Amino acid sequence: xxxxxxxATRLGFILAAVGSAVGLGNIWQFPFKTATNGGSAFVFVYxxxxxxxxxxxxxxxxxxxxxxxxxxxxxxxxxxxPHWTVVGALGLFIGMWILSYYSVVGGWVIRYVFGxxxxxxxxxxxxxxxxxxxxxxxxxxxxxxxxxxxxxxxxGVEDGIERATKLMVPSILLILVGLAMxxxxxxxxxxxxxxxxxxxxxxxxxxxxxxxxxxxxxxxFSLSLGMGAMITYSSYIDGDESLxxxxxxxxxxxxxxxxxxxxxxxxxxxAHQGGVSETAAGGGASALFVAVASAFADLGAAGxxxxxxxxxxxxxxxxxxxxxxxxxxxxxxxxxxGVDRKATAFGLGGGLxxxxxxxxxDTAWLTWFDTVAYQVxxxxxxxxxxxxxxxxxxxxxxxxxxxxxxxxxxxxxxWLWMLRTFVLLGVLGTLVLGANTLYxxxxxxxx
Ligand code: TRP
Numbered sequence: 001x002x003x004x005x006x007x008a009t010r011l012g013f014i015l016a017a018v019g020s021a022v023g024l025g026n027i028w029q030f031p032f033k034t035a036t037n038g039g040s041a042f043v044f045v046y047x048x049x050x051x052x053x054x055x056x057x058x059x060x061x062x063x064x065x066x067x068x069x070x071x072x073x074x075x076x077x078x079x080x081x082p083h084w085t086v087v088g089a090l091g092l093f094i095g096m097w098i099l100s101y102y103s104v105v106g107g108w109v110i111r112y113v114f115g116x117x118x119x120x121x122x123x124x125x126x127x128x129x130x131x132x133x134x135x136x137x138x139x140x141x142x143x144x145x146x147x148x149x150x151x152x153x154x155x156g157v158e159d160g161i162e163r164a165t166k167l168m169v170p171s172i173l174l175i176l177v178g179l180a181m182x183x184x185x186x187x188x189x190x191x192x193x194x195x196x197x198x199x200x201x202x203x204x205x206x207x208x209x210x211x212x213x214x215x216x217x218x219x220x221f222s223l224s225l226g227m228g229a230m231i232t233y234s235s236y237i238d239g240d241e242s243l244x245x246x247x248x249x250x251x252x253x254x255x256x257x258x259x260x261x262x263x264x265x266x267x268x269x270x271a272h273q274g275g276v277s278e279t280a281a282g283g284g285a286s287a288l289f290v291a292v293a294s295a296f297a298d299l300g301a302a303g304x305x306x307x308x309x310x311x312x313x314x315x316x317x318x319x320x321x322x323x324x325x326x327x328x329x330x331x332x333x334x335x336x337x338g339v340d341r342k343a344t345a346f347g348l349g350g351g352l353x354x355x356x357x358x359x360x361x362d363t364a365w366l367t368w369f370d371t372v373a374y375q376v377x378x379x380x381x382x383x384x385x386x387x388x389x390x391x392x393x394x395x396x397x398x399x400x401x402x403x404x405x406x407x408x409x410x411x412x413x414x415w416l417w418m419l420r421t422f423v424l425l426g427v428l429g430t431l432v433l434g435a436n437t438l439y440x441x442x443x444x445x446x447x
Contacts, residue, residue, distance in 0.1 A: 004069060006238035014246055017224075017233050018169055021254040023321030024105050025222040027172070027314055030258035031265035032287035035276040037214050039195040041204040043262070045215035047255070053426045054219040055251050056418045057382055058230055060389040062243045063400045065234030071332045072228025075235065081392050087384045091228035092329045094377045096348070098227070099325045100356040101369045103149065106318045107141030107360065108133060108289060109311055116296060116307025125293040126278075129286045138360040143353055149322040150349030153330050154342040168316050169253070175313055176260040182295065183267040192270035196262055213434030216426060217374040222254055224321070226381035228328050240404035244411050265291045283367045364442035375434035383427045390419040
């Protein structure tokens, strides 16, 4: 047997995890979920959820991965809890579910790289989005994005991904800071900040079912939880470093990228649409594309260059997340069934392309897939993971987290206690509130 791969350095692990976490979830979803779910009320719940639920939950996945040193499904067997492999399998399923529409949005980003270069959307950004977000065009670019993802996974350019990630996170931060500074100069920015940042408990208490499930699931989605990704990544950790401080770093960096994206998009929506109601009416998916595109259009010729750079960076962030989504499933199929890696990557990519044509045909489908993931799939998967680590593993998990946490002797037992109490309650509450809404499936676009 060949020896299992490990991360070369501790920083390598942290950056890879941040690279997986930072993606469309931060730059595209976070601002629009904020805009359509109560602004600051959403941000408030999201921040609480990231720290109080997201951090303990990411540590739970790290503990499973580092202890088992196995892929996300077989890890449960390795830990002598074979019945729990269904949790790993559910995670893989959710990863595929999400990738099917993630790739459609990735296709939009590709389109906007070119649209920025030619200034195609400069005249009427909202109409442009309407024209390119659904239909044959969107299907084709969704195909291109999925093909790129599958090709990279098939050829396994590990080095490439790692290096791209190291460049990507700092450049995203820099570009977002620049855009946020520009956004701060726009008319109506005070209203935008008030909507985004001034605590609004009234809205929260009036609409808990809108705010809480989306905000909590946003924390899960953005941290790549519930899909075996963090189990897989931590299974490559060699040695006993402090998982608590690694997890803390990852949560902070990831949250920062989302908050910055909001500081860009929300003021732009206020400046160009006088608020967020248009965005809300359109289901929200357009927020990033219309708002940021309007800003680039205002900047004129310079806007083209800025637009190309911006959407390229978003593309790299989206690709690096999509790659790891596909890689988690691919590595399992390859390990378990001995199928050829290339065949697996392209086969899965092809299948998910077909599923994603629904979302590419009609953004109502995209919203439906996204909503089901947020309201049902992610909370269920994280809940099962918490029950597994909190009860089925219990003391074993505490022992594993203790390793390397020398300076924080009480952290591990406190963490277990947190998992068993309010992490559990928080996720359950999210599910109950979210299940409230029954969804009608949209019509199939091609019939
Ligand atoms: N966190 C990524 C983002 O914010 C998307 C994502 C969710 C992901 N789950 C994942 C990426 C699992 C890789 C693996 O865009």
